[in-house]
Amino acid sequence: MRALVVDPTLIDPGSGGRGRGRRRRAQASSSLPVEVRDVRTPVPPGPGWVLIRPALAGICSTDLALVHRDPVPNVLSAYTAPSTFIPGHEVVGVVERASSTRWAREGDRVLVEPTLRCAHKGLAECRRCRAGDTHLCENADRGGSLCSGRSVGSSEKAGGGWSEGFLVHEDMLVPADGISDQRGVLAEPAATALHAVLRWTRRGDTAVVIGSGALSRLIVATLRRLHPDLDIIVLHDARSTTRPRMGRRHRESAPLNGDPNAAFMAIRSIGANRVWHGSSEQMLQKTAEHMEARVMRPAGGGLPVLDGGVDVVFDCRASALSIDLAVRLLRAGGTLVLCGRSGRHEIEWSLIWARELTVRGAASYGREPDGKRTFGTIREWLSDSSFPVDGVVTHRFPLDEYNAALSIAQAGTAAGAVKVVFEGPAATSLRPAAAAIVAQQPDEPVLLQSTAARVRGGRVKVS
Ligand SMILES: [Zn+2]
Structure with a gap:
């Protein structure tokens, strides 16, 4: 089968390629360490494992950082992906091969929850997995007898969605019946958005979302669904409309035909009340006027602080600038939910301490405080x-056009792109007839009623 492989030896002969790099460099069609290759089709390592044929597989900022080999914060380096791997963890696809499974059948269309935990790896369960917080698995950096890695798309044995096939355990699957490929490929980022929103306990009526990419928009849609009366302000990412961040080694540039007005309208249509764009000073002033909040000026000059500001900021940019803006926008006692790929920044901790702000990280999904699986709720919403x-999906590319796909994804809204996806061999148009989903028990998989009846009836082979 074919796959888009990240391999540092394609551009760097000194990175373990034993001299292959210089030869390979001529073959690589871009300055990125990626190419489409024929690879061995992975074999399910044990009972319950299935081979998935992707329909669509998304490109996210984590993938782009890995492909561009952006520096990883040192403290997180224990979790880095293997040097050669197949990315892709946002996937809707079809079960191609299933053996000794409880419910998954060949031909089933499925959403993929990509997180690998102790049980998937063949390890004894850690304390977090035992407690049901599988997204916080304490063995995330460890490999077991079955597989390794944190998730599909950064695992040597399981592979990833930028391919014609990869492995998952059936309890990482959720039925996709009645959900189009175009919506199904959003399940993973939508689950990330829902988890981020549920990290906030509402005690006010105004929320700010910083960012303009897919996660920001999915957070807006989630906030609107859960809080119909909430005032949602989106601070459109200033950088993305003016200066796309191209990788150091990435010389091909995407056409910069993004229309900020179209982006603003799209974000409003998904649920935002207001979409603003400007400097931190302008955003603070505008928010203060809108909320009739007091603008307090520090004695030594610099940016003001709002007294009576917003209840929560979801920061999908998570840069030094955006975090600084967020803590100034928040009311005393407000909450900052950090959703972006942040690193080491100098932060105004005095505001966090003196105004008793809450800072919550959000990176994953699993089971939410209501006991429901995040992907189960998202399956209902996507249906x-x-x-x-x-x-939200703005661009689709075949694997072979990966240069264009990665370039457009990296340019983001500046190129009119929100979510860019690869088309896999199972890509289809909309399938009709959403089937009802069964009420979910905490330890049961998310199944359609018909499938659940089959499993309960004992007519399936259970390993
Ligand atoms: Zn664990």
Whole structure:
């Protein structure tokens, strides 16, 4: 089968390629360490494992950072992916091969929850997995007898979605019946958005979302669904409309045909009340006027602080600038939910301490405080056409056009791109007829009623 492989030896002969790099460099069609290759089709390592044929597989900022080999914060380096791997953890696809499974059948269309935990790896369960917080698995950096890595898309044995096939355990699957490929490929980022929103306990009526990419928009859609009366302000990412961040080694540039007005309209149509764009000073002033909050000026000059500001900021940019803006926008006792790929920054901790702000990290999904699996809720929402996320996927590319795909994804809204996806061999158009989903028990998989009846009836082979 074919796969888009990240291999540092394609551009760096000194990175373990034993001299292959210089030869390979001529073959690589871009300055990135990626190429489409024929690779061995992975074999399910044990009972319950299945081979998935992708329909669509998304490109996210984590993938781009890995492909561009952006420096990883040192403290997180224990979790880095193997040097040669197949990315892709946002996937809707079809079960191609299943053996000794409880419910997954060949031909089933499925959403993939990509997180690997102790049980998937063949390890004894850690304390967090035993407690049900599998997204916080304490063995995330460890490999076991079955596989290694944190998730699909950064695992040597399981592979990833930028391919014609990869492995998952059936309890990482959720039925995708009645959900189009275009919506199904958003399940993973939508689950990330829902988890981020549920990290906030509402005690006010105004929320700010910083950012303009797919996660920001999915957070807006989630906030609107859970809080119909909430005032949602989006601070459109200033950088992305003016200066796309191209990788150091990435010389091909995407056409910069993004229309900020179109982006603003799209974000409003997904649920935002207001979309603003400007400097931190302008955003603080504008928010103060809107909320009738007091603008307090530090004696030594510099940016003001709002007294009576917003209840929560979801920071999808998570840069030094955006975090500094966020803590100034928040009311005393407010909450900052950090959703972006942040690193080491100098932060105004005095505001966090003196105004008793809460800072919560959000990076994953699993089971939420209501006991429901995040992906189970997202499956219901994606099945409901009133969840307004149809415009989030803006570009589809075959694997072979990876240069264009990665370039457009990296340019983001500056190139009019929100979510860029690869088309896999199972890509289809919309399938009709959403089946009802069964009420979920905490330890049961998310199944359709028909499938659950089959499993309960004992007519399936259980390993
Ligand atoms: Zn664990």
